[in-house]
Structure formats: structure tokens, C-alpha cells
Amino acid sequence: MSSEKILITKDLTIKFGGLTAVSGLNLDISKGEIIGLIGPNGAGKTTCFNIITGVYKPTSGNILFHNQDITGLRPDLITKLGIARTFQNIRLFNSMTVLENVMISKHVRLNANLLEAVLHLPRYTNAHRQHLEECMELLEQVGLADVAHEKGTSLPYGKQRRLEIARALATQPTLLLLDEPAAGMNPQETLELMDFIKKIRELYGLTILLIEHHMEVVMGICERITVLDYGITIAQGTPAEVQANQQVIKAYLGTVEDDA
Amino acid sequence: MVAAYVAFFGIAIFALPWWLSFLIAIIVTTVLGVLIERTAYRPLRDAPRISALISAIGVSYLLENLGIVVLGARPRPFPRPENLVWNIKVGNISFLSLAVIIPIITILLLIAVTLFVNRTKVGIAMRALSRDFETASLMAVDVNKVISATFAVGSALAAVGGIMWGMQYPQIDPLMGVFPGLKCFIAAVMGGIGSVPGAMLGGFILGMGEVMIVGFMPELSGYRDAFAFVVLILILLFKPGGLLGENVVEKV
Amino acid sequence: MENKRQNTILTIIALLFCTLLIYLGDNNLSRFQLRILNLSAIYVILGLSMNLVIGFTGMFSLGHAGFMCVGAYTAAILTMSPAAKELIYYMVPIHPLLANIQWGVIPAALAGGIVAAIFGVLVGFPALRLRDDYLAIATLGFAEIIRIVVTNTTSITNGSLGLKDIPSVKSLWVYWGFAILTILILRAIINSSWGYAFKAIRDNEIAAEAMGINILKHKLLSFTIGAFFAGLSGALMAYLITSIDPTMFRFTFTFQILLIVVLGGMGSITGSIVAGVLVTVAMEWLRFVEQDMNFFGFVIPGISGMRMVIFSILLLLVVLFYRQGLLGTKEFSWNFFLKLASKRSKQKEVS
Numbered sequence: 001m002s003s004e005k006i007l008i009t010k011d012l013t014i015k016f017g018g019l020t021a022v023s024g025l026n027l028d029i030s031k032g033e034i035i036g037l038i039g040p041n042g043a044g045k046t047t048c049f050n051i052i053t054g055v056y057k058p059t060s061g062n063i064l065f066h067n068q069d070i071t072g073l074r075p076d077l078i079t080k081l082g083i084a085r086t087f088q089n090i091r092l093f094n095s096m097t098v099l100e101n102v103m104i105s106k107h108v109r110l111n112a113n114l115l116e117a118v119l120h121l122p123r124y125t126n127a128h129r130q131h132l133e134e135c136m137e138l139l140e141q142v143g144l145a146d147v148a149h150e151k152g153t154s155l156p157y158g159k160q161r162r163l164e165i166a167r168a169l170a171t172q173p174t175l176l177l178l179d180e181p182a183a184g185m186n187p188q189e190t191l192e193l194m195d196f197i198k199k200i201r202e203l204y205g206l207t208i209l210l211i212e213h214h215m216e217v218v219m220g221i222c223e224r225i226t227v228l229d230y231g232i233t234i235a236q237g238t239p240a241e242v243q244a245n246q247q248v249i250k251a252y253l254g255t256v257e258d259d260a
Numbered sequence: 261m262v263a264a265y266v267a268f269f270g271i272a273i274f275a276l277p278w279w280l281s282f283l284i285a286i287i288v289t290t291v292l293g294v295l296i297e298r299t300a301y302r303p304l305r306d307a308p309r310i311s312a313l314i315s316a317i318g319v320s321y322l323l324e325n326l327g328i329v330v331l332g333a334r335p336r337p338f339p340r341p342e343n344l345v346w347n348i349k350v351g352n353i354s355f356l357s358l359a360v361i362i363p364i365i366t367i368l369l370l371i372a373v374t375l376f377v378n379r380t381k382v383g384i385a386m387r388a389l390s391r392d393f394e395t396a397s398l399m400a401v402d403v404n405k406v407i408s409a410t411f412a413v414g415s416a417l418a419a420v421g422g423i424m425w426g427m428q429y430p431q432i433d434p435l436m437g438v439f440p441g442l443k444c445f446i447a448a449v450m451g452g453i454g455s456v457p458g459a460m461l462g463g464f465i466l467g468m469g470e471v472m473i474v475g476f477m478p479e480l481s482g483y484r485d486a487f488a489f490v491v492l493i494l495i496l497l498f499k500p501g502g503l504l505g506e507n508v509v510e511k512v
Numbered sequence: 513m514e515n516k517r518q519n520t521i522l523t524i525i526a527l528l529f530c531t532l533l534i535y536l537g538d539n540n541l542s543r544f545q546l547r548i549l550n551l552s553a554i555y556v557i558l559g560l561s562m563n564l565v566i567g568f569t570g571m572f573s574l575g576h577a578g579f580m581c582v583g584a585y586t587a588a589i590l591t592m593s594p595a596a597k598e599l600i601y602y603m604v605p606i607h608p609l610l611a612n613i614q615w616g617v618i619p620a621a622l623a624g625g626i627v628a629a630i631f632g633v634l635v636g637f638p639a640l641r642l643r644d645d646y647l648a649i650a651t652l653g654f655a656e657i658i659r660i661v662v663t664n665t666t667s668i669t670n671g672s673l674g675l676k677d678i679p680s681v682k683s684l685w686v687y688w689g690f691a692i693l694t695i696l697i698l699r700a701i702i703n704s705s706w707g708y709a710f711k712a713i714r715d716n717e718i719a720a721e722a723m724g725i726n727i728l729k730h731k732l733l734s735f736t737i738g739a740f741f742a743g744l745s746g747a748l749m750a751y752l753i754t755s756i757d758p759t760m761f762r763f764t765f766t767f768q769i770l771l772i773v774v775l776g777g778m779g780s781i782t783g784s785i786v787a788g789v790l791v792t793v794a795m796e797w798l799r800f801v802e803q804d805m806n807f808f809g810f811v812i813p814g815i816s817g818m819r820m821v822i823f824s825i826l827l828l829l830v831v832l833f834y835r836q837g838l839l840g841t842k843e844f845s846w847n848f849f850l851k852l853a854s855k856r857s858k859q860k861e862v863s
């Protein structure tokens with residue numbers, strides 16, 4: 001039951017000019033897992049997310065999501081299929097309130113046309129009201145209800161990251177990709193975040209792929225870890241296995257100081 | 261346009277020797293280019309891209325209309341210096357010396373620009389800036405200086421272009437720069453932004469294409485100015501990096 | 513809810529008040545005043561439609577004059593009498609299919625908008641994959657191509673000779689009627705889920721796409737709506753000045769509309785309305801600098817081009833020093849208005 005495959009990547013490779021940013025990546029993620037993706041800066045982690053979500057087209061290789069080949073599909077279609085993500089460099093809609101940021105995800109689920117919206121016909125207003133309620137409930141669950149009507153970009157950093165996660169959750173994904181969600185957080189916030197990630201996994205039945213530099217987060221909540229260095233997969237396994245791997249230690253020793 | 265006019269006044273009104281007029285024209289244009297960068301673009305460097313574009317449109321519109329106000333909208337003949345323009349006869353074909361001089365100058369400039377961009381420190385810094393603005397500014401590139409230098413070189417080249425244009429079609433008017441300006445952008449995009457030989461190739465194809473349309477399909481000559489835009493749109497759709505440029509994927 | 517109902521009532525009262533104003537204006541104003549007011553209405557529609565594209569959706573498109581051109585020609589050809597057509601198309605006779613059509617001004621204006629919208633789809637489909645300066649040049653290029661095509665399809669458009677004797681419309685009802693409808697429709701769009709999708713694309717295209725929004729489809733929608741209203745205003749322009757030719761629809765038009773959008777505030781409907789009227793009035797008022805003036809017997813020659821110099825400087829000043837424009841992204845709202853009014857009256861009571 002727990003071995004139902006959600007995401008499989010086969011030999012995923014991408015080249016930018018002369019640079020091979022990701023080379024032959026093989027991932028194999030089962031339903032309900034939390035998988036870590038780690039590696040020094042520039043290792044190609046964010047690029048993996050960009051390929052999986054359709055932002056970049058891979059040079060070669062395939063991506064299967066629920067056994068469907070999604071390689072090269074447009075990002076919005078991939079989101080509709082059930083993959084949501086957050087961004088390493090926060091990308092909120094800067095003119096919008098917290099609630100509006102989350103409501104954007106509901107636009108594609110609207111079962112009404114523009115004419116009905118302009119004329120305020122019931123099919124639009126009802127759907128809109130229902131989406132508002134759903135989003136408020138979601139904000140309640142992630143602890144952002146009290147700031148629902150504040151500008152998203154005016155929130156403190158930690159809450160902005162949380163809003164990015166809320167926004168991703170509003171698209172009703174089955175697979176969630178988190179890109180350095182703890183970046184810039186203090187230890188207290190980081191602890192809260194770990195609990196939060198575990199909580200949303202239970203609540204929404206999610207599978208999570210996580211990029212993170214904070215080792216206590218990765219080692220604390222990930223069941224399996226993939227380590228990249230210069231685009232190449234240098235280790236895959238449980239946290240304990242990865243920590244003991246000689247190549248991983250070598251890759252990190254050279255660079256770990258500058259992101260500490 | 262500015263260059264052509266300054267040169268025009270140099271020769272026609274102040275009766276300066278042509279080489280001095282051209283030199284002054286190039287210098288005036290260069291200084292103007294740098295001044296415009298300082299006042300109209302630099303303050304907007306961190307602003308949304310749209311603001312900078314609007315500012316650019318404002319500046320070019322201002323220059324053109326200022327030209328109309330100060331100089332009048334009537335085209336004026338551009339004086340051709342005697343020692344530069346003469347008839348050449350080869351067998352029974354005769355043509356203007358300009359037909360030789362302009363390509364030579366163009367090729368010389370092309371070589372100079374290529375060397376400048378690839379070999380000098382400022383040129384390399386320019387390329388770094390266009391590739392990755394943030395990283396380059398972190399690496400102790402003096403952004404302001406480099407951008408000023410870019411505008412200086414660009415304006416000087418535009419000045420040379422304007423003067424050559426004036427000599428070729430011996431007539432100038434304040435709006436003369438509008439269509440060539442757009443077409444230059446198109447040529448650069450066609451060839452691939454950031455590629456000097458690409459811009460040359462783009463310019464060549466555009467010019468040849470226009471002439472051929474007029475030459476071989478005279479019934480379409482009304483559509484001559486549309487040619488450049490049609491080509492641009494085709495290129496952007498099928499080879500967005502340009503003919504000689506590489507396809508750059510926007511970093512996310 | 514209480515508040516909402518109150519606002520609806522206030523809006524209806526305001527609309528009735530506008531109706532009264534239009535009625536009074538139509539009967540009491542001079543021809544010159546009417547003309548300026550009608551021109552303002554056209555520029556308000558233009559400003560709003562460009563603001564939808566540039567200010568709300570973040571697409572730097574400069575093709576407005578082209579769409580106006582399409583709308584103006586469509587409306588003109590559809591409304592001119594067969595007799596007038598026979599007279600005017602003396603170089604090349606008009607295409608027989610069009611020779612005997614004569615529609616009313618209102619349906620023809622809507623048709624102008626629809627044909628422009630069709631052009632919008634055709635132009636937008638390839639061009640909207642581009643962004644920023646590339647999009648600006650491509651749309652500018654399309655506008656030029658439209659103009660060139662209009663100049664060269666003589667059997668339909670009468671080519672460079674242009675069209676004359678287009679039925680003249682002078683009533684405020686038509687121009688401001690369309691302007692008010694445009695305001696109401698665009699406001700409803702902006703405040704709907706689609707409006708938020710447009711703003712999401714403007715704010716952060718990558719994030720919007722990650723939220724499942726089909727970028728090209730929504731950009732095309734916004735662009736086409738913009739083209740529709742540009743075409744509509746082109747049609748109204750044709751009725752106002754009754755003669756058109758391809759050279760009218762140069763970049764200068766687009767530039768003036770851009771000034772309205774920037775001055776009013778990119779992303780503010782209210783701003784475009786205010787700036788639309790202001791710029792139109794200023795444009796007419798500044799005509800004097802381009803005309804010969806007679807001061808006590810001295811003739812000061814007019815300087816042509818001066819208006820555009822002033823407008824370019826104004827545009828530069830606004831982008832450089834006051835980037836949010838008159839209203840930024842703020843909108844008129846009854847709540848704000850009422851608060852302001854009650855503050856005023858309190859101040860009065862105190863003094």
C-alpha cells in the first residue's frame with residue numbers, strides 16, 4: 001500500500017550551454033514519503049524542481065507522475081495534475097493580501113465564465129463564496145488567519161515562507177515540493193516548521209520532496225535522502241546511510257562552511 | 261538624428277571642414293547618450309522594467325519632437341563633402357564612392373567593436389553584466405561606469421550610423437531615426453542579442469530583404485516597411501535566441 | 513452586506529446624476545465644449561483599455577493605435593452611405609460586398625470593437641510569448657503592419673486617400689454612454705477572479721503559472737479585451753472627426769494613451785479616468801502653443817511639435833519622480849469618499 005509510486009524520474013538530465021546542471025537523476029518516491037534533496041550550493045537542486053514542475057524542459061530523461069509521463073508538460077498543467085511547489089527566492093504576489101494570494105490558486109477551479117463574473121450571476125458568486133470559505137479555512141489551519149487581510153509581502157520572513165506553502169496547498173496537490181523552506185528562519189521557527197510539515201502531510205495526505213540546508217530538518221523529518229553534487233547523484237539512502245557516506249562528507253567539507 | 265543634424269550644421273552653417281564636423285557630431289552624440297543614461301535610466305535601474313522602457317520612449321519622443329520644434333519638420337538636404345563622395349567608373353558602370361566607403365567603415369567598426377567587447381576590461385565587464393547583473397555587481401564590477409561606457413560606445417556608433425545615413429540619402433529630418441532605430445533593434449534581435457556578428461548578419465538580411473522586395477516584387481513595395489516586422493516575429497517565434505545567439509533559459 | 517447595498521445605491525444615484533449631467537450638457541454646451549468632452553470620453557476608454565493590458569496584466573504592449581485604426585475603418589465603412597462611398601472611392605472602386613452596407617452607428621461601433629478584438633487574437637497569439645522590450649517592439653511592429661496593410665488594401669479602405677463623410681455623432685450620450693459602460697465592465701472584470709489572475713501574472717508570472725494559471729490564455733484574454741475597447745474608441749473617433757486616413761494612427765496616439773496610463777497610475781481605473789480627461793483638456797488647451805498668436809498686432813508664430821515636447825517631458829517627470837502616478841493602484845471607493853465627507857463636515861462643525 002505504501003509502495004504506490006507517486007513520482008519516478010528516469011535519467012533526468014539538463015544542460016545550459018556547456019554546463020550540465022543535473023545529470024542522470026533517478027528519483028523514486030512512494031506515496032506519503034518525505035524525501036530530502038540536499039547538496040552544496042549550485043548542485044542543481046532547484047533546477048530539479050524546475051524540471052519536475054515544467055519550468056525547464058529536460059535535455060533528456062523522463063518524469064512519471066502517478067504513472068503518467070509529464071515530461072515537458074506546461075507548468076500550469078502539471079500543477080493541475082497535483083504537483084505544487086514553493087520557491088527558494090520567495091515569489092508572492094506583491095500587490096495582494098494574504099487571502100488574495102491564496103485565492104489565486106482557486107481561479108482554475110472556477111466553474112463559471114467571465115461573462116457570469118462580470119454580471120455577478122449566481123454560478124460565479126456562489127463558487128467564489130465557497131472558495132473564499134475554503135481559503136479562510138486553510139489559512140486557519142496554517143496559522144495565518146489573523147493576518148488574512150494584510151499584504152503578503154509585509155509579513156515577517158518566516159510567515160512569508162508559510163504563506164508560500166499555504167498557497168501551494170490551496171492548489172490541492174498530492175505531491176508538494178518545498179525549496180529551502182527554513183532558509184532565513186531562526187532555530188525556534190525552524191522547529192515549528194518541522195512540526196508544521198509533518199502536520200500538513202497527515203492532514204492533506206501529502207507526499208513531500210524537500211530541499212533544505214538545515215541538516216537537523218533534513219535528518220529529522222526525511223525518510224530517505226538524495227545527495228547531489230555538481231548535478232551528479234553521489235548518494236541515496238536513509239539519513240543514517242547518507243551521513244556515513246564518504247563522498248557526501250567530502251562534498252560537504254569543501255563548501256559547508258559558507259552556507260552555515 | 262542628433263548626429264546627422266550636428267554634422268549638418270557643422271558643414272552647412274558653420275562651414276567647418278567635414279572631418280571636424282563629423283568628429284564634433286560624434287562627440288556631441290556620445291556626451292548626450294551618457295547624459296541621458298545618467299538622468300533618465302540610472303534612477304530607474306531598480307524600478308520595474310516597464311518604467312525604464314517608458315522612460316526610454318519618453319526620451320526618444322522628446323528628442324524627436326524637440327528636433328521638430330527647434331529645426332522644423334521639413335527635411336533638409338545633407339551636404340556631401342566633396343572629398344568623400346565622387347563617382348567611380350568601372351567599365352561602363354558608375355557608382356558613388358559611398359557604396360565602397362560605407363561597407364568599409366562598417367566592417368572596420370565591426371572589428372573594433374568585437375575586439376572591444378571581447379578583449380578590453382570594460383567590454384568583458386559589459387558582457388558579464390548582461391549575463392548576470394547581480395553576480396557581476398558583487399564581483400566588484402563598477403556597474404555605473406560600465407553602463408555609462410556602454411551608452412557612450414552605443415551612442416558614438418549610432419552617430420556614425422546617422423552620418424552615413426545622411427550621406428547616403430542626402431536628406432535628413434527629425435524623425436529620420438524612428439524607422440532605422442526600430443529596424444536596428446530588429447536586426448540585433450534577429451542576429452541574437454549579445455552577438456556582434458549576429459547584429460551584422462541581421463542588419464544585412466534586413467537590408468537585402470527590403471531591397472529585394474522592392475526589386476523583384478514591385479507590387480509589394482508598399483509593404484516594404486512591414487518586412488522587418490514580419491521577419492522579427494517569425495524569428496522570435498521559431499528561434500527566439502536569434503540566428504547566431506544561443507537560447508538562454510531564464511533563471512528561476 | 514449592509515455596506516455593499518449602500519454602495520450599490522450610491523453607485524446608482526451617481527449614475528443617475530451622470531445621466532442628468534449628460535442631458536444638461538447635451539442641451540447647453542457649445543459645440544467646441546461638447547467636442548472636447550466627447551474626445552475626453554474616447555481617451556478615457558483608451559486609457560482604461562491600455563491600463564488593463566499594461567497596468568493590470570503587466571504586458572508592455574504598444575499596439576493601441578493599430579487596433580484603433582481597425583475599429584475606425586470598420587465603423588466608417590459600415591456606416592457610410594452607399595452614395596458617399598461611390599464618391600470617395602474614385603481611384604479604385606470599393607469591394608462590391610461592402611458597397612451597399614449601411615449600419616447604425618452603435619452596432620457599427622461594436623463591430624469595430626469586435627473586428628479589432630479579432631485582430632487582437634491574431635496579433636496576440638504569436639506576440640504574447642514575448643515580454644518587455646521584445647513585446648513592445650513586436651506590438652509596435654504589428655500596429656505599423658496594420659497601418660501599412662490599410663494603406664495598401666485600396667478596394668476596402670480607399671488606401672492613403674482615407675475616408676471622408678463618415679456620419680457625424682455629436683451627442684454626449686453616445687460617447688459618455690460607452691465610456692461609462694466601459695468603466696463598469698472593466699471594473700467588474702478587474703475585481704473578478706479573472707482580474708486577480710491578470711494581476712498575479714503581472715506581479716509574478718512564474719508563481720502565477722505555478723498556481724495553475726494558463727499564462728498565454730489569460731494574457732490573450734486581457735489583450736483581446738484591450739483591443740476590443742481600443743477598436744471601439746477608434747470607431748467613436750471616426751464619428752467625432754468624420755474623416756480618417758492611415759497616417760492618423762501613428763505611434764503618437766499610443767504615446768498619448770501611455771501618458772494617460774502613466775499619469776493616472778498603472779493599475780488604477782480611477783486614475784485613467786481622471787488622467788484621460790486631464791490630458792485631453794490639456795491637449796486642446798495647449799493647441800495655442802502650436803498656433804500663430806496675435807498679441808497687440810505682433811504675430812508670434814506657433815511652434816509645431818511643442819505639445820509633444822511638453823508631453824514627453826511630463827511623461828519623463830512622472831516616471832522619474834512620481835512613478836505611482838496620480839493614484840498609484842488606488843481606486844475610488846464610496847467608503848473612502850464618505851469618510852472624507854464626514855471628516856470635512858466635522859471640521860466645519862468645529863470651526
Ligand SMILES: Nc1ncnc2c1ncn2[C@@H]1O[C@H](COP(=O)(O)OP(=O)(O)O)[C@@H](O)[C@H]1O
Pocket residue numbers: 016019021039040041042043044045046047048509510511512
Ligand atoms: N536558466 C539557467 N541558465 C543557466 N544556468 C542555470 C540556469 N538555472 C540554473 N543554472 C545553473 O545550474 C546550476 C545549479 O543551480 P541550482 O539548481 O539553482 O542550484 P542549487 O542546488 O543551489 O539549487 C548553477 O550553476 C546555476 O548557475
Ligand SMILES: [Mg+2]
Pocket residue numbers: 045046047088
Ligand atoms: Mg537552490
